[in-house]
Structure formats: C-alpha cells, structure tokens
Amino acid sequence: MQFNRQSNRLLRHTSCVVVLALVLITTACYRPNAGMVEILHVSYDPTREFFQEYNAVFAQYWRDTHEQQLTVLQSHGGSGKQARSVMEGLEAHVVSLALAYDIDAIAERTQLVPEDWQSRLPHNSAPFTSTIVFLVRQGNPKEIHDWDDLVQDDVQVITPNPKTSGGARWNYLAVWGYALSRELNGLALPEAASEDMIAAADKAAYAFVKRLFQNVPLLDSGARAATTTFAQRGIGDVLITWENEAFLALDKLARYNLELVAPSVSILAEPTVTWIDAVTTRRGTTDLARAYLERLYMPEGQRLAARHYFRPRLPEYADAVDLNRLSDVELFTIADMFGSWEAAHEQHFTDGGSFDRIYLENMREGGS
Amino acid sequence: MQVKAPVVTPALVLRLACVIVTLAFLTAFLLLPLLVVFSEALRDGLTMYMTAITEPDARAAIALTVFTAIIVVPLNIVFGVAAAWVLTKFEFRGKSLLLTLIDLPFAVPPVIAGLVFILLLGNSGLLGPILTYLDVRIIFSTPGIVIATLFITFPFIARELIPLMQEQGMEEEQAALSLGASGLQTFWHVTLPNIKWALMYGAILCNARAMGEFGAVSVVSGHIRGKTNTMPLHVEILYNEYNFSAAFAVASLLAFLALATLIVKSLLEWHLRRSRETADQS
Amino acid sequence: MSAHPVSKWRMRRRVMPGYGLTLGYTICYLSLVVLLPVSALTLRAANVDLAVYLDVLLDPRTLAAFRLTFGAAFIAATINMVFGFIVAWTLVRYPFPGHRIVDAMVDLPFALPTAVSGIALTSLYARTGLLGSVLTPFGIEVAFAPLGVVVALTFIGLPFVVRTLQPALADLDPEYEEAALSLGATRVQVFFAVILPALRPAMLTGFALALARALGEYGSVVFISGNMPMRTEIVSLLIIGKLEQFDYDGATALAMATLSLSFLLLFSINLIQWRYAAKTRSAA
Numbered sequence: 001m002q003f004n005r006q007s008n009r010l011l012r013h014t015s016c017v018v019v020l021a022l023v024l025i026t027t028a029c030y031r032p033n034a035g036m037v038e039i040l041h042v043s044y045d046p047t048r049e050f051f052q053e054y055n056a057v058f059a060q061y062w063r064d065t066h067e068q069q070l071t072v073l074q075s076h077g078g079s080g081k082q083a084r085s086v087m088e089g090l091e092a093h094v095v096s097l098a099l100a101y102d103i104d105a106i107a108e109r110t111q112l113v114p115e116d117w118q119s120r121l122p123h124n125s126a127p128f129t130s131t132i133v134f135l136v137r138q139g140n141p142k143e144i145h146d147w148d149d150l151v152q153d154d155v156q157v158i159t160p161n162p163k164t165s166g167g168a169r170w171n172y173l174a175v176w177g178y179a180l181s182r183e184l185n186g187l188a189l190p191e192a193a194s195e196d197m198i199a200a201a202d203k204a205a206y207a208f209v210k211r212l213f214q215n216v217p218l219l220d221s222g223a224r225a226a227t228t229t230f231a232q233r234g235i236g237d238v239l240i241t242w243e244n245e246a247f248l249a250l251d252k253l254a255r256y257n258l259e260l261v262a263p264s265v266s267i268l269a270e271p272t273v274t275w276i277d278a279v280t281t282r283r284g285t286t287d288l289a290r291a292y293l294e295r296l297y298m299p300e301g302q303r304l305a306a307r308h309y310f311r312p313r314l315p316e317y318a319d320a321v322d323l324n325r326l327s328d329v330e331l332f333t334i335a336d337m338f339g340s341w342e343a344a345h346e347q348h349f350t351d352g353g354s355f356d357r358i359y360l361e362n363m364r365e366g367g368s
Numbered sequence: 369m370q371v372k373a374p375v376v377t378p379a380l381v382l383r384l385a386c387v388i389v390t391l392a393f394l395t396a397f398l399l400l401p402l403l404v405v406f407s408e409a410l411r412d413g414l415t416m417y418m419t420a421i422t423e424p425d426a427r428a429a430i431a432l433t434v435f436t437a438i439i440v441v442p443l444n445i446v447f448g449v450a451a452a453w454v455l456t457k458f459e460f461r462g463k464s465l466l467l468t469l470i471d472l473p474f475a476v477p478p479v480i481a482g483l484v485f486i487l488l489l490g491n492s493g494l495l496g497p498i499l500t501y502l503d504v505r506i507i508f509s510t511p512g513i514v515i516a517t518l519f520i521t522f523p524f525i526a527r528e529l530i531p532l533m534q535e536q537g538m539e540e541e542q543a544a545l546s547l548g549a550s551g552l553q554t555f556w557h558v559t560l561p562n563i564k565w566a567l568m569y570g571a572i573l574c575n576a577r578a579m580g581e582f583g584a585v586s587v588v589s590g591h592i593r594g595k596t597n598t599m600p601l602h603v604e605i606l607y608n609e610y611n612f613s614a615a616f617a618v619a620s621l622l623a624f625l626a627l628a629t630l631i632v633k634s635l636l637e638w639h640l641r642r643s644r645e646t647a648d649q650s
Numbered sequence: 651m652s653a654h655p656v657s658k659w660r661m662r663r664r665v666m667p668g669y670g671l672t673l674g675y676t677i678c679y680l681s682l683v684v685l686l687p688v689s690a691l692t693l694r695a696a697n698v699d700l701a702v703y704l705d706v707l708l709d710p711r712t713l714a715a716f717r718l719t720f721g722a723a724f725i726a727a728t729i730n731m732v733f734g735f736i737v738a739w740t741l742v743r744y745p746f747p748g749h750r751i752v753d754a755m756v757d758l759p760f761a762l763p764t765a766v767s768g769i770a771l772t773s774l775y776a777r778t779g780l781l782g783s784v785l786t787p788f789g790i791e792v793a794f795a796p797l798g799v800v801v802a803l804t805f806i807g808l809p810f811v812v813r814t815l816q817p818a819l820a821d822l823d824p825e826y827e828e829a830a831l832s833l834g835a836t837r838v839q840v841f842f843a844v845i846l847p848a849l850r851p852a853m854l855t856g857f858a859l860a861l862a863r864a865l866g867e868y869g870s871v872v873f874i875s876g877n878m879p880m881r882t883e884i885v886s887l888l889i890i891g892k893l894e895q896f897d898y899d900g901a902t903a904l905a906m907a908t909l910s911l912s913f914l915l916l917f918s919i920n921l922i923q924w925r926y927a928a929k930t931r932s933a934a
Contacts, residue, residue, distance in 0.1 A: 088490030163891035218876030475912035477866025488690035551667030576760035600763030
C-alpha cells in the first residue's frame with residue numbers, strides 16, 4: 001500500500017517535470033528583440049547570392065533613411081516547400097518564390113496574402129526574370145544548339161524531377177512551349193489559333209516531350225542536385241537549367257569546363273515576390289517589407305539582379321557588361337502558351353497529368 | 369572480451385574468416401564513404417576546412433545541434449530505462465502493442481515525421497489556433513527542432529535495453545529484493561551495472577542520430593540562416609551552394625563525433641578494467 | 651485505468667517493484683511525444699475521402715514505388731542481418747588490432763546526415779566513382795539503379811543490427827559453446843542449437859529495426875536512386891511530390907498507408923518474438 005502511494009507520487013512528479021521541461025523549451029527560445037528591426041525573407045534556392053548582396057545594400061538604405069538597424073534573415077529551400085512552410089506558420093515578412101503558382105497557393109489556402117497579390121507590384125510582381133538554357137560539356141561534342149537536338153538518339157539529357165522541383169517545372173514548360181510554338185508556326189498564341197490546331201499542336205508537343213524524356217537517365221529531386229550530377233558525376237550530355245543558374249555553375253563549377261548554349265526559343269521565367277500581409281500587419285513591418293520589395297525595381301536592385309545573371313525588368317539601370325552576357329533568346333510567357341500557371345499545372349503536373357502519362361507510356365513501351 | 373580459446377585450427381580459420389569478412393564488408397560500406405567525406409572536406413586545404421567549421425553560420429548550426437542533443441538524450445534515457453523495465457520485468461496485456469508503439473517512430477519515415485508535426489502544430493494543425501492565439505511559436509524555431517528530434521530518437525535507448533534485459537531475466541533483482549533491498553537500491557546496484565554498456569550504446573546511438581537527423585528537422589526548421597539551421601541542414605545549404613568542401617567539412621565533424629564518443633567509451637572500459645585489476649592485485 | 655484489477659494483479663504476482671511508476675511514465679511520455687503527433691496524422695487521414703485512397707494507392711506509380719521500397723528494404727535488412735551478425739560476432743569475440751576503430755565506425759550511418767551518406771555513396775558507386783568504375787565493366791549498375799537503393803538502405807540499417815547484437819553477444823557466455831563442442835557437437839550444430847536461440851530476440855529486433863528504418867529512408871536514397879518514375883522511385887519521394895503540389899490529402903493517404911504497413915510489420919515481428927520468448931521460458 002505504502003509503496004503504491006509512493007510510486008504514484010513519484011509518477012506525478014516525474015510527469016510534472018516532463019511537462020514542465022517541454023513547456024520550458026517551447027517558450028525559452030522565443031523572445032522578440034526591441035530596438036532593432038528584423039524581417040524574415042523566405043526565398044527559393046537560386047537567389048541566395050543575389051539577396052545576400054541586396055540585403056546589405058537595402059539595410060544600409062534603411063539605416064540612412066529610418067535610423068533603424070535592419071536585419072534581414074534569409075531562408076532558402078525548394079520553392080514549394082518554402083510556400084508550405086509559410087502557410088503553416090513560418091513567419092515570413094516577404095517571400096520570393098520560383099513560381100507564381102506557389103504564392104497563389106498561399107493566397108488560396110490561407111488568409112495570409114490577398115488573392116490579387118500579383119497586381120500589387122509592377123511587372124506581375126516579378127522584378128527580374130530569367131529563362132531556360134542548356135549547359136553542355138567543353139567543345140559541345142554532341143553539337144547541341146536547340147531543343148530539337150535534345151531528342152537525338154545518342155543524347156542524354158539531365159533535368160530535375162518536375163514533381164519535386166519548382167525549377168524543373170519551368171524546364172518542362174519550356175520544352176512543351178517550344179514544341180507548341182513550333183507546331184503553331186512561331187509564337188502564335190493558342191488563343192489566336194483554332195481549337196483543332198491547338199489540339200493537334202498539343203499532341204505533337206506531347207510526343208516531343210515524351211521523346212525527350214526517353215533521353216533522361218535520372219531525375220534529381222532538386223535543380224542544384226541535377227547540376228551537381230551533370231557536372232561532378234559526369235552524367236549526361238546536356239543539362240536543362242535556368243539561365244542564372246547556368247552562369248552561377250559556370251562560375252562556381254569552373255573546373256568541370258562547362259559551356260552555355262542558348263536555344264532559339266525559350267520561356268520567360270518569372271520568379272515572383274510579395275509581402276505577407278498577415279505577418280507584416282501583426283509585426284508592424286508592412287512599410288518596411290513593401291519598401292524592401294519596391295527597391296528591387298529601383299536602379300540599385302536592377303543592377304544587382306543583372307550582376308547575378310538575372311534579366312532585369314528595367315535594363316536601362318543595369319551595367320552593359322552584365323546585359324551583354326545574356327543570350328538573345330526569343331521568349332514566350334506562361335500566359336502566351338498555357339494561359340495561366342493554374343492551367344499549366346493542371347494539364348502537366350497533377351497526378352495523371354502529362355508528365356505522369358509520359359512516364360507510364362515510356363515504361364510500357366520499354367523505353368529506357 | 370578476452371577469450372582464452374585453445375589454438376585449434378578450425379577455430380583459427382573461422383576466426384580469420386570472420387575478421388576478413390567483417391573488414392571487407394565494413395570497408396565497402398563504411399570506410400570508403402568515410403574516406404570520401406574526409407577527402408572532399410580537405411580538398412581545398414586545412415585552412416579552408418577550419419574556416420568552414422568556424423564561420424558564424426556554421427558555429428550557430430553547431431550550437432543549435434549540440435543544444436538539441438543535450439535536451440533530447442537525457443529525456444530519452446529516462447524514458448528508455450523506464451520502458452525497458454516495465455516491458456521486461458512484468459507480464460501484462462498489450463505488451464506487444466506497447467513495444468510496437470515504442471518502435472513506431474522507426475516506422476515513421478522522417479519526411480512523414482515532419483509532416484506529422486506540421487499537422488499537429490502548424491497553422492492549420494490541431495493545436496494551430498491555440499498556438500497562434502497565444503503567439504507561441506514552436507515549429508520553425510528551436511522548440512520544433514527539439515520536439516521533432518525527440519520523436520525521431522525516441523525508441524533508441526529503450527530498444528537497446530529491451531533485448532538485453534529480456535535475456536538477463538530477473539533472478540538477480542529478485543535475489544536483491546528478497547534480501548531486503550528497496551526497489552531503487554535494486555535498480556541502482558543490480559540492474560544498472562548489468563545494463564550500463566547497453567545504456568551507453570543506446571545513448572551514443574541516440575546522440576548520433578539526434579545530431580545527424582535531417583529529414584524531419586528539415587520540415588520543421590524553416591531553414592532560417594544562422595537561426596534554425598542544424599548541422600545537417602547547414603551541410604545541405606553549403607552543398608547546394610556548390611561549396612562542396614565546406615559541406616563535407618561540417619559533415620566530417622558529425623563523423624568525428626561518432627568516432628569520439630566511441631573512443632570515450634573505450635577509454636572508460638579500459639579505465640574500469642584497470643581499476644578492477646589493481647583491486648584484484650591488492 | 652482502474653486501480654482495482656491492477657492492485658489485485660500485483661498482489662498475486664508482482665515481486666518486482668516499480669510497475670505503476672514505469673508503466674505510467676512510459677505511457678505518459680509515449681503519448682506526449684509519439685501518440686499525440688501521430689494521432690494528428692490519423693485524424694487528418696480519417697478525413698480523407700476513400701476515393702482519394704483508392705486513387706492514390708492503385709496508381710501504378712504508387713504500386714511500383716511500394717514494390718521497390720519494401721523489396722529493397724527487405725533485401726537490405728537481410729543483408730544486414732547476415733553481415734551484421736558476422737561483424738558483431740567478430741567485434742565481440744575476435745578482437746584484432748584496431749578493432750576499436752572499426753567498432754567506432756559502425757555508428758557512422760547514424761551520425762552522418764542521410765543526405766551526406768547519399769552523396770558519399772553516390773560518388774563511390776557512380777560510374778566515375780571508385781567502386782562504380784570497377785563494377786560497371788561487369789554490367790553492374792549501382793548508382794541510379796534499383797541496386798543503389800539497396801546499397802543506401804544497407805548502409806543506413808547496419809548499425810541497428812550490429813548495435814542490438816553486440817550487448818547480447820557480450821552477455822553470451824562462451825562456456826556453453828565450449829561445453830557443447832567438447833561433447834562432440836559440430837560448430838554448425840553449436841551455432842544453430844546454442845548461439846542462434848540465445849540471440850534470436852536481438853537478431854529479430856535488429857532485423858525489424860533495420861527494416862523499419864529502411865522503409866522510411868529518404869535523404870540518402872534520393873541521391874543515389876535517380877528517382878525515375880516506375881523504376882527507382884521510393885514511396886517517400888512520392889509523398890514529397892504530393893506535398894510539393896499542395897496535395898495534402900494524397901500525401902496523407904500515402905503516409906498513412908506506409909505507416910500502417912510498417913506498423914503491422916513491426917507488430918507481427920514483435921508478436922513472434924514475445925511468443926517465442928514465452929515459449930522458451932515456459933519450456934525452461
């Protein structure tokens with residue numbers, strides 16, 4: 001009996017201690033900082049180098065104009081994963097993601113940003129753009145110059161998995177868009193063509209993309225993993241990648257002697273930015289967050305974007321040296337070829353979408 | 369440990385074969401990957417290696433990782449001992465179920481473990497509204513990382529102790545108790561010495577896993593540079609920046625850790641044996 | 651919990667102290683750390699439409715992924731049980747120069763972040779790697795092939811088997827074996843009649859843990875497998891893919907299916923083990 005009571009007491013005490021410990025750890029680490037401003041910028045992978053520099057410049061500007069010490073915390077990761085984190089409570093004051101679709105998802109599923117977020121800033125809230133190009137090995141041994149060269153029998157193509165990588169979705173849509181525009185004789189808008197023509201072109205595009213994916217030996221889960229596979233492991237003859245990522249790889253992976261090849265036609269990739277109203281209102285940082293994003297459109301922001309191999313919206317602010325590096329590519333937008341991100345996603349990347357069908361068919365036909 | 373087996377030929381052959389198979393298997397699966405890690409880490413020289421592990425973001429990541437382990441390991445030790453005790457000393461209904469529930473975190477893919485905490489503590493999660501109301505942030509900050517790690521490493525110590533204690537039975541404890549020792553005394557003087565190596569193994573495993581966990585922590589961390597990045601997450605970031613040697617440098621620290629804890633264990637073992645021997649001699 | 655049957659139960663049989671304390675604590679801690687979070691998933695899963703389950707689970711891609719994940723995990727756990735036993739046996743029974751360093755190395759897969767393991771294994775087994783360049787001429791593709799998944803999972807699971815077996819082996823008195831040997835038993839007989847029965851709980855545990863861990867592994871596999879749909883895609887990757895499209899229902903359905911399957915697997919292994927233990931105990 002006595003033992004029973006004792007053990008009960010002990011039990012109570014230990015469980016109290018455990019609960020207390022858990023409560024303590026949950027509260028101990030959160031303390032807001034007064035006297036200084038801190039904002040969290042949640043971004044996707046390829047922007048690290050650019051924002052690192054931009055943050056310093058903006059913090060200087062903010063100190064000069066508002067006499068406040070600003071710290072911009074950065075979080076980088078896959079675009080979709082970052083969007084999910086923000087939805088679930090990662091306290092982002094501003095976000096910049098690879099696809100508008102990811103911010104749309106935040107707006108659609110939560111009250112964090114208004115539905116019309118994309119019209120709050122100029123140029124579809126994309127202060128800079130990029131496009132999809134190729135990286136090949138030194139001397140371009142397989143003579144790859146345009147999309148058609150990627151469906152040759154002896155060419156291996158490296159591109160990440162569009163199911164897990166936002167960047168890879170741009171790659172996929174670039175291929176598809178190219179095939180469509182070829183079928184529609186140049187950059188004809190789908191709206192301008194007749195229903196039958198579009199259906200036929202879509203079918204041809206499907207066949208083209210399917211053929212291309214027969215040349216894809218593996219699908220890395222992220223864009224930079226794919227670049228590493230191509231450069232370091234020496235697998236594949238051509239890597240499909242963002243233009244700014246290609247330049248960065250040429251620079252950082254110089255020892256692998258890669259070369260950039262721009263196709264004749266490609267997609268205009270528009271990474272978008274916005275501020276998260278729910279957070280900035282609560283923390284009183286709306287003006288700051290807004291200014292942070294608006295200054296991306298100002299000369300300094302545009303110049304830095306160009307220096308980091310993005311395509312500035314306002315080229316007049318960028319250095320000529322930076323602009324001259326960019327290839328002359330005919331660009332189509334998501335709206336031109338797919339209507340909207342929503343539609344593109346629905347057609348290609350949902351379960352049972354074109355990507356899934358292509359893999360099932362290639363598998364059945366015994367394609368490698 | 370010291371087997372004084374007579375020198376018989378088949379025994380020797382067996383012994384040699386075992387050693388060779390062990391070394392070959394471990395070379396292919398452990399030594400070579402380890403060598404890859406270290407050779408990549410030192411590719412750009414020792415200075416770069418030191419820079420990589422001492423720059424502020426790396427230091428923050430190391431501090432966070434160590435902090436997490438310091439909380440997680442003791443909590444799981446207490447639990448492991450309690451669970452092993454109840455599961456091996458008593459018969460009761462639902463024992464298999466309880467054991468399997470303890471194993472459950474092993475069966476939960478790390479990715480799902482992260483998802484589980486999002487579904488519990490995230491904005492749209494079960495406790496989300498309460499947490500938002502109280503303005504308490506758990507996920508995407510240190511507490512979330514601690515809790516996710518606690519979950520992932522939950523079974524390690526219990527799992528290490530259970531088979532051993534099951535095999536040992538409870539005659540010794542029963543003898544002590546019948547001689548009038550209290551429950552706590554019995555545990556302290558009889559059970560604990562019997563299980564101390566297993567407990568230590570368990571703690572080492574738990575610690576290693578706590579520091580090396582990537583999948584679940586990656587989901588709940590939020591990846592805020594210098595704040596919520598643990599060592600594994602920092603490694604990923606560096607790797608993704610094509611900063612391969614720095615990435616492997618930080619990773620090599622984790623490998624060192626595995627080696628260091630085992631060296632400490634060996635030293636302890638050696639020290640214990642020596643003190644016993646001197647005691648025998650006197 | 652009603653006090654009455656428990657105290658009656660205790661009076662009848664309990665000699666060991668601490669039943670209430672340890673059971674209570676175990677259950678409390680278990681509920682807080684494991685059951686509460688997992689119930690969040692279960693609740694969410696209960697709200698998912700049955701049609702979604704059928705859709706997701708009968709998708710050929712999902713089926714292929716399940717086949718690969720369970721198949722590779724099973725092969726890896728078996729490899730680990732065989733070689734893990736030899737490793738543990740050697741480390742405990744046959745100390746050789748440097749066996750301590752080798753012992754320390756066994757924990758490596760725990761300490762290394764899984765992504766690092768994946769990258770290291772890939773650079774070894776890729777066509778340009780140290781081992782890959784040896785194996786490729788023989789037509790053995792490891793990296794970016796199903797075999798790569800097995801290699802990664804073997805790496806991940808090894809310490810589970812070795813570390814579970816080590817304490818049990820250390821506890822096994824060689825005298826029994828010597829006695830059996832001196833009575834004329836062969837080594838094979840000794841192994842099957844003396845050693846194996848004593849180690850069975852630890853071996854089964856090690857196998858179960860390695861298997862469970864392998865089923866859920868993600869970080870290392872994505873680097874080495876190549877992630878080709880239908881061919882080298884594991885279930886965890888499908889879950890990530892669904893989350894990436896904000897398809898929480900699909901992800902939950904898949905997660906729940908994986909979880910239930912591995913839970914059942916573990917449960918049956920535990921059941922076998924306790925049955926077996928009870929049988930030997932009553933036989934003794």
